[in-house]
Structure formats: structure tokens, C-alpha cells
Amino acid sequence: MDTKIYKRENRARRYAEGGITGILGACGILSVLILALVFIFLITNSIPFFQSVGLVNFFTGTQWDPFASEAMWGVLPLLTGTILVSFVGAIIAIPIGLGCTIYLSELADSKVKKILKPAIEILAGVPSVIYGLFAALVLSNWIMEIFDPSYRLNALNGAIILAIMMIPIQVSVSEEAMNAVPRNLREASYAMGATRWETIKSVIIPAALPGIIASIALAIGRAVGETMAVLMATGNASQFSFDILTSVRTMTAALAIDVPEAAIGSLQYQGLFAVGLLLFIITFVINLIADMVLSKYQETYK
Amino acid sequence: MMLSRKNKERMFFWLFRGCAAAVVAFLTIIIMFVIVNGAGTITWDFLTQNPMPNDTGALVSGGILSPIIGTLMLMGLVLAIAIPIGVFGAVFLVEYCGSYKWSRYMWMTVNNLAGVPSIVWALLGVGVFVYYLAFGLSLISAAITLSLMILPIVMVSTKEALEAIPSSIYDASIGLGATKWQTILHHILPYSASGIITGIILSLSRAGGETAPLLLTGVALNATIPLSIFDQFQALPYYIYMMTSASDRANAYPMAYGAALVLIILMMIMNLAAATLRSRYREKYKW
Numbered sequence: 001m002d003t004k005i006y007k008r009e010n011r012a013r014r015y016a017e018g019g020i021t022g023i024l025g026a027c028g029i030l031s032v033l034i035l036a037l038v039f040i041f042l043i044t045n046s047i048p049f050f051q052s053v054g055l056v057n058f059f060t061g062t063q064w065d066p067f068a069s070e071a072m073w074g075v076l077p078l079l080t081g082t083i084l085v086s087f088v089g090a091i092i093a094i095p096i097g098l099g100c101t102i103y104l105s106e107l108a109d110s111k112v113k114k115i116l117k118p119a120i121e122i123l124a125g126v127p128s129v130i131y132g133l134f135a136a137l138v139l140s141n142w143i144m145e146i147f148d149p150s151y152r153l154n155a156l157n158g159a160i161i162l163a164i165m166m167i168p169i170q171v172s173v174s175e176e177a178m179n180a181v182p183r184n185l186r187e188a189s190y191a192m193g194a195t196r197w198e199t200i201k202s203v204i205i206p207a208a209l210p211g212i213i214a215s216i217a218l219a220i221g222r223a224v225g226e227t228m229a230v231l232m233a234t235g236n237a238s239q240f241s242f243d244i245l246t247s248v249r250t251m252t253a254a255l256a257i258d259v260p261e262a263a264i265g266s267l268q269y270q271g272l273f274a275v276g277l278l279l280f281i282i283t284f285v286i287n288l289i290a291d292m293v294l295s296k297y298q299e300t301y302k
Numbered sequence: 303m304m305l306s307r308k309n310k311e312r313m314f315f316w317l318f319r320g321c322a323a324a325v326v327a328f329l330t331i332i333i334m335f336v337i338v339n340g341a342g343t344i345t346w347d348f349l350t351q352n353p354m355p356n357d358t359g360a361l362v363s364g365g366i367l368s369p370i371i372g373t374l375m376l377m378g379l380v381l382a383i384a385i386p387i388g389v390f391g392a393v394f395l396v397e398y399c400g401s402y403k404w405s406r407y408m409w410m411t412v413n414n415l416a417g418v419p420s421i422v423w424a425l426l427g428v429g430v431f432v433y434y435l436a437f438g439l440s441l442i443s444a445a446i447t448l449s450l451m452i453l454p455i456v457m458v459s460t461k462e463a464l465e466a467i468p469s470s471i472y473d474a475s476i477g478l479g480a481t482k483w484q485t486i487l488h489h490i491l492p493y494s495a496s497g498i499i500t501g502i503i504l505s506l507s508r509a510g511g512e513t514a515p516l517l518l519t520g521v522a523l524n525a526t527i528p529l530s531i532f533d534q535f536q537a538l539p540y541y542i543y544m545m546t547s548a549s550d551r552a553n554a555y556p557m558a559y560g561a562a563l564v565l566i567i568l569m570m571i572m573n574l575a576a577a578t579l580r581s582r583y584r585e586k587y588k589w
Contacts, residue, residue: 016483038423122570127565129513130542137558196315232546252514
């Protein structure tokens with residue numbers, strides 16, 4: 001080949017390489033910048049609010065009523081609403097999810113797996129508004145008949161529907177963890193005369209524990225950030241209460257309901273950004289813990 | 303009473319079977335309720351008319367044409383915005399981002415972005431796109447907000463698809479004198495295409511079913527089919543939410559169930575397409 005042509009081609013190729021690397025790099029860096037953008041944006045918008053209302057009022061006030069003539073800025077009722085709904089949800093979801101995981105990874109034969117796994121995937125893919133619809137129109141009636149609460153839409157209603165939404169996340173992550181437990185650990189346990197259940201209980205679950213914990217954390221993170229299902233299920237009365245049969249308003253629901261009403265730049269608007277910031281920090285910490293536990297775990301069994 | 307080891311095992315195993323059965327039962331019950339209550343509502347008129355007010359002025363008559371079109375337009379815009387950025391970004395982080403430490407931090411960030419609640423994305427959308435960039439309450443504000451939300455999901459699924467390609471393919475192509483980008487364009491991307499497309503379909507179905515960001519960024523109950531991307535719009539999940547909380551329950555609930563059934567069918571089709579693609583891919587390429 002003529003060396004001149006070859007050289008020119010080579011140079012063109014090198015430029016193309018450089019250009020492509022630049023474009024791809026921009027896309028990659030963009031994604032990381034977005035996270036920084038979210039955080040900075042939430043902070044800068046809520047700083048004026050904290051300056052005029054004060055951190056103490058925000059975190060210790062027991063009333064949230066930004067649109068009253070004498071506005072109340074206590075985040076506690078929203079915070080307890082979120083905690084009540086997601087933790088009761090977690091208490092319902094964790095045992096069922098764990099049982100389902102053990103069945104899926106240790107007991108089920110491949111035919112059952114072929115049905116169960118897609119079912120769990122579909123459950124994870126159902127839009128949250130459908131869960132909300134079910135909670136508001138069907139589940140609430142069942143709860144009325146059993147517990148006879150004074151509110152038709154209440155925290156228990158939200159907690160149950162959140163539990164159903166948490167299970168698929170928990171199962172898919174912790175099933176992976178249990179499958180990753182090396183075969184020789186199981187076989188060693190059987191060789192010592194342990195039954196299958198004893199092996200599961202004292203070998204597989206302890207070995208997969210970090211993955212199971214991470215799966216639970218991820219599920220709780222999802223529940224804390226869930227908006228539509230709780231918005232439609234819990235009745236949205238903002239009150240400071242730990243009664244599971246009362247109507248509560250969560251942080252996410254407060255944002256969804258109040259932001260469209262608030263004028264841009266007003267104290268209400270900034271106050272809602274403060275709630276958003278708190279929500280962001282809570283979910284960020286939960287996800288970070290899950291991520292760290294999981295990556296450490298994956299390194300152990302590589 | 304002490305159970306024997308054998309019986310203890312049997313008891314626990316039945317408990318686990320019960321848990322698994324419960325999970326399947328949840329899914330069946332929810333889907334059955336929507337099908338049973340929604341099937342009667344779905345007629346040709348329901349699918350081809352816009353929502354219309356009844357005698358009292360409440361928007362509980364007519365059909366769901368504008369919500370369906372609104373949701374499809376939204377998904378189309380998200381496809382155009384989020385997919386190129388997400389796929390190219392993931393290709394960069396997997397193939398080009400040099401040091402292991404850096405790419406690990408980058409992926410940790412992406413994983414964390416995937417966990418940011420949708421309502422926080424909505425706040426960002428309101429502040430940046432609706433007000434700061436002055437797009438107003440509009441289709442484009444909502445579409446960019448949803449795009450940001452699903453970006454990390456697209457990236458993670460693309461990463462998994464890329465990493466499933468054995469490194470021998472890469473080495474062989476480089477060994478024959480191809481440049482890095484030629485290798486990626488002619489070998490890595492085609493082989494991982496079905497994996498990437500599966501991820502894209504699932505992310506889109508996620509965007510189509512999302513409601514909370516729309517509430518803040520431009521959905522409106524009385525909107526018709528948008529003529530420009532700066533118009534307000536209707537969306538299927540939002541319509542379901544409004545019908546569920548409407549005061550005229552007798553007329554609104556059947557509409558809510560009907561729209562929910564349409565939404566579920568739409569999501570099912572997308573999920574099924576993704577599953578088919580994935581299983582076909584697994585048969586085609588066995589490394």
C-alpha cells in the first residue's frame with residue numbers, strides 16, 4: 001500500500017477515535033454531574049427557608065401547615081408519616097420476602113422457577129398508580145371490615161400496599177446473594193450430617209446475610225421514596241401520630257400535593273424544597289449503605 | 303413439644319412455599335381486580351374519544367384517547383433524550399474510563415442516582431425546566447424530568463449487557479488491527495444489542511407508568527392532545543389517579559379501572575417483548 005494514503009487514513013482514524021472518546025466521555029460525565037446538580041439545587045433552594053424559619057423549628061415542630069394564615073413548618077408529622085408507613089410495610093414484607101427467597105433459591109424446581117420469577121418481575125414492573133388504585137378502592141374496604149378504623153384511608157392501608165411493592169425488590173436482590181453462596185459450603189454442611197433446613201439456617205443465610213441486609217435496605221429506600229401509592233392509600237391528613245389506623249401524610253405526598261400550589265420563590269416553595277432535601281438525604285444514605293454492604297459482599301465471594 | 307429434625311424441616315419448607323404462594327397471590331389478586339372491573343368499560347368509544355365532562359361538568363365521561371396519546375408522546379420523547387445519553391455514557395464508563403477506582407466511583411454515583419425518589423426528580427424538574435429554563439408546565443419539562451429519572455436505569459442495564467461480552471472478542475478484534483471504536487461499533491455493540499434493547503424497553507415502560515413527576519411538571523386533567531412540546535398534556539397514570547380520587551365515584555371508578563387495564567396491557571406488552579428478546583439472545587450467543 002502507498003504509505004502516504006496509509007498515513008492519511010491512520011490520521012483520520014485517530015481523529016475519529018478522539019472525537020468519539022470525547023462524545024462518550026461527555027455522556028459519562030454528564031450522568032455524574034446530574035447527581036451533584038440535584039444535591040446543590042435542593043440545598044440552594046432550601047437555604048433561604050432555613051434562614052427564616054430555623055432548623056430547630058423545622059425539626060421539632062409537630063404541625064405542618066404551610067398554607068395557613070399562620071404557617072406551621074414542623075416536618076415531624078411528615079417524617080413520622082413516612083417512617084410509620086415504610087417501617088410497618090417493612091415488617092410485613094421482610095418475613096414474606098425472605099421465605100419467598102429461600103423457596104426460590106433453595107427449594108423450587110426449575111419448572112416452578114419459570115413461573116415464579118417472571119411473576120416477581122411483573123410485580124416489580126406494575127406502575128405504582130395501579131397499586132394506589134388497588135389500595136384506595138379495594139384494600140381499604142377490606143381493612144374497614146376487619147379493623148373498623150375511623151379513617152377509610154389510613155397508614156395501615158399504605159403500609160400493606162408498600163409491603164407488596166417492596167417484596168419483589170427484596171427477593172430479586174437477596175436471591176442473587178443466596179445463589180452466590182459457593183457450592184462447597186453447602187456440601188460441607190451436608191457432609192457433617194445437617195439437614196437441608198439446618199444448612200439453610202446455619203450456613204447459607206449467614207453467608208448471604210450482607211446481601212439480604214442490602215436487599216432489605218434497598219426495599220426500604222424504595223418505600224420511603226414511593227409517592228403515588230401512599231398518596232392514594234393513606235388519606236393525606238397531616239397529623240403527628242404513631243397510630244397505624246389513622247390517616248397520615250408522608251413527605252413524598254406533601255411534595256406531590258403542595259408543590260403545584262406554591263408560588264415560585266415563596267416561603268412555601270422553599271420549605272417544600274427543604275422537605276425534598278431531607279427526603280433525598282434519607283434515601284441517599286439508605287442506598288449508600290446498601291451499595292457498600294453489597295460491594296463488600298461481592299468481593300468476598302469472587 | 304419438640305419437633306424431630308425431619309418434621310421441623312418439613313414445617314419450615316411449607317412456610318416458605320406459603321410465602322412464595324402469597325407473592326403470586328398478591329399479583330393475581332391485583333391483576334384480576336383490574337381485569338374484572340375494567341374489562342366492561344373498554345369499548346371502541348372508550349379508546350377513541352377524549353375525556354368529556356358529564357351533565358354536572360365533572361370530567362368522567364368520554365374515553366381515554368388523549369391520556370393514551372400523551373403517555374405515548376412522553377415515552378417517545380424520553381426515548382429520544384435519555385437513551386442516547388444513557389447508552390453512550392455507559393459505553394464510555396465501561397470501555398474508556400481508564401482507572402478501576404474512578405469507574406467504581408462513577409458507577410456508585412449512577413447506582414445512587416437510580417435510588418433517588420421520583421418526587422425529588424420532580425422537584426428538580428419544577429425548579430430547573432419549568433421555571434429556570436422557562437419551559438413552563440409542558441410536555442418537554444415532563445419528558446426531560448422522566449429522562450433524568452430513567453438515565454441511571456438505562457446505564458446500569460447497558461453496562462450489564464456490555465460486560466456479558468467475553469473479552470476474547472475484544473482482544474481478537476484489537477489483535478487484527480481494529481481501533482477501539484471500530485471494535486466497539488462492529489463487535490461489542492452488535493453482540494450486546496439485544497441486552498441493551500431489553501434494558502431500554504424496561505426503562506421506557508418504567509417512564510410510561512410513572513405519575514409523581516408529571517403532577518409537578520405539566521400534566522393537566524383538561525388538556526387535549528398536545529400540538530407542541532410546550533403544551534400541557536394528559537397521561538394515562540395521571541388519569542387513573544384523578545379518576546380514583548374523583549368525587550363522582552359511581553361514574554369515575556369504572557373509568558379508573560378501564561384506564562388501569564389499558565395501562566397494564568401496555569406495560570405487559572413491553573415486558574413481554576423484553577423477555578422474548580432476552581431469551582432469544584441467550585440462545586443465539588452462548589459464549
